[in-house]
Amino acid sequence: MRLTNLNIKKINLNDVDQNYSGQDILLKLGELYQFESGIYGYGNLWTKLERIVENIIIEELDKVGCIQVEFPKLQPKKIWDQSDRWDTYTKDGDIMFTIKNNLGEYGLAPTAEECATLFGANRLTSYKNLPATYYQIGEKFRKEIRTRGYLFRPRTFVMMDAYSFDKDEEDMKKSYDLMHKAYLNIFKRLGIKIMPTVSDNGVIGGSVAEEFQAATNLGEDKVLFDAKQNIGINKEVLEFDNKDEYLKQLNIDDVSTLKEYSAVELGNNFQLGTKYSESMNLYYTDENGENKPYYMGCYGIGLGRIIACLIENNIIKKENKIKGFSLPYSVAPYKIQIIYNEENKENAEKLYSELTENNISAIIDDREELTIGNRINDVYVLGTPKMLILGNKFDGKEYEIENTKDGSTEKIETKEIIKYLKSL
Numbered sequence: 001m002r003l004t005n006l007n008i009k010k011i012n013l014n015d016v017d018q019n020y021s022g023q024d025i026l027l028k029l030g031e032l033y034q035f036e037s038g039i040y041g042y043g044n045l046w047t048k049l050e051r052i053v054e055n056i057i058i059e060e061l062d063k064v065g066c067i068q069v070e071f072p073k074l075q076p077k078k079i080w081d082q083s084d085r086w087d088t089y090t091k092d093g094d095i096m097f098t099i100k101n102n103l104g105e106y107g108l109a110p111t112a113e114e115c116a117t118l119f120g121a122n123r124l125t126s127y128k129n130l131p132a133t134y135y136q137i138g139e140k141f142r143k144e145i146r147t148r149g150y151l152f153r154p155r156t157f158v159m160m161d162a163y164s165f166d167k168d169e170e171d172m173k174k175s176y177d178l179m180h181k182a183y184l185n186i187f188k189r190l191g192i193k194i195m196p197t198v199s200d201n202g203v204i205g206g207s208v209a210e211e212f213q214a215a216t217n218l219g220e221d222k223v224l225f226d227a228k229q230n231i232g233i234n235k236e237v238l239e240f241d242n243k244d245e246y247l248k249q250l251n252i253d254d255v256s257t258l259k260e261y262s263a264v265e266l267g268n269n270f271q272l273g274t275k276y277s278e279s280m281n282l283y284y285t286d287e288n289g290e291n292k293p294y295y296m297g298c299y300g301i302g303l304g305r306i307i308a309c310l311i312e313n314n315i316i317k318k319e320n321k322i323k324g325f326s327l328p329y330s331v332a333p334y335k336i337q338i339i340y341n342e343e344n345k346e347n348a349e350k351l352y353s354e355l356t357e358n359n360i361s362a363i364i365d366d367r368e369e370l371t372i373g374n375r376i377n378d379v380y381v382l383g384t385p386k387m388l389i390l391g392n393k394f395d396g397k398e399y400e401i402e403n404t405k406d407g408s409t410e411k412i413e414t415k416e417i418i419k420y421l422k423s424l
Contacts, residue, residue, distance in 0.1 A: 001364075003363055003367055004366050008029045008031065014321070018322070020149055020308075022325045029043075029381060029382075031044065031046060032151075038155030038156070040151065040154060046307060049307050049310070050303055053306050056186055056189050060182050064133075067135070069119065070136050071112045072115065073108060074106050074107075075106060075109050075115060077105040077107065079114040079118060082281075083276055083280050090107070096141075096142070111161065112136070112161055114276070116161075116163035117163070118280070119134065120163065121284075124165050125285060126284060127285065130167045130171070131164065131167075132164070132165050133162055133164040133297075134163055135160060135162035140156070140161075149218060149220075157304040159300055159301065161299065161300045163296060163297070164298075165296055166294065167295065168295055179269055183299075190310070191331065193215065194266070195232050197232035198232070198249050199211040199233075199234045199237065199268065208249070209268060209269065211268045213225075214313075218312055220262075220264070221262070222261070223235065223260070224259070226252075265302075266301065269297065269299045269300075271297050272298055275296070277294040314405070324379075324380025325380070334362060335361055335384070335421060336362050336388055337382065338362060338364045339375045339387065339391075340389070355417075358418050358422070360422070363382065363384060372391060384404060386402065386421075389402075398412065399414055401420075
């Protein structure tokens with residue numbers, strides 16, 4: 001990408017939000033645009049990063065046999081009446097945005113259990129069709145009264161939600177465990193250290209639920225976690241009357257042995273049982289020709305929260321001042337940023353073309369009105385993990401490449417640059 005095409009705004013890093021620095025940098029650059037509280041437009045960097053996260057999720061879910069589909073964002077009230085959740089989401093919880101006109105009453109999807117159950121029951125009519133898991137990736141809408149942390153708690157957000165269908169409880173648990181392992185692989189590939197925790201089922205329902213929490217000082221959740229056993233519990237459930245039921249799931253008697261973390265929830269899974277199939281009167285035919293309710297699970301991952309977490313957990317500070325952020329190389333939309341002086345413009349263009357031809361995403365800073373120092377500063381506000389400067393010291397034989405996260409450098413022969421970057 002040519003940086004002249006991005007049209008980023010000049011910003012003063014001294015004015016950046018100290019709590020949510022990375023997202024505020026993107027907001028000030030114009031790469032995020034806030035239409036009103038909790039509603040955003042997304043620029044090139046965020047959108048490309050979202051596609052990378054999305055593809056990792058798709059690859060891992062496809063590996064375990066999940067089927068990608070798409071459900072409507074505009075959902076008729078009548079299907080929520082079937083599950084008896086309309087009032088829960090529009091009155092009691094006041095979560096759903098609603099629309100009422102001469103065509104009827106509708107809700108903007110905060111989740112999709114009703115749509116998924118109807119969709120699955122239409123296709124999975126026999127025990128021979130089970131198990132099956134459908135997933136989608138798309139926008140969700142929720143009436144957050146108190147938006148927080150930019151994309152940590154907005155009113156519209158992109159989410160992966162999946163729904164499994166099984167013939168009995170035993171098979172439901174197998175699907176649930178399979179998704180648990182897929183989630184661990186997803187977060188490992190994203191470079192996010194995750195803490196699976198036992199949690200409350202909330203308005204989703206079901207008997208068992210878990211959250212996938214990422215440790216961050218920006219998180220609004222408190223998690224008690226045992227790193228050796230890789231198990232934890234959301235601290236809020238200890239306030240419940242039935243807290244012992246949650247602790248029983250972990251085989252833990254003494255929570256004082258667990259370490260407390262501030263964390264943000266990036267995903268959650270639920271064993272729904274027959275809650276939706278029975279309430280909506282949707283059944284499959286078993287081996288004996290009898291109607292039986294589906295045992296279901298539902299699973300969610302917030303892409304916006306993942307991206308926000310990746311950005312905020314990779315902030316760079318120098319002498320306690322915000323310098324920018326540096327994304328992990330494996331997920332960065334642009335791997336390397338090329339800066340040059342006028343004498344090396346031809347060399348820079350040649351290198352940029354070579355990288356592009358070899359499918360290595362790069363930024364070339366072709367803005368003519370800025371000094372090299374200004375251009376270097378902008379590498380950090382764009383989160384590019386590698387920087388290459390073609391200045392007075394460039395001898396035509398070696399490139400000096402800087403790791404923007406820690407400032408370390410490596411010298412690579414010019415003829416080896418493609419091989420080096422692909423090896424990363």
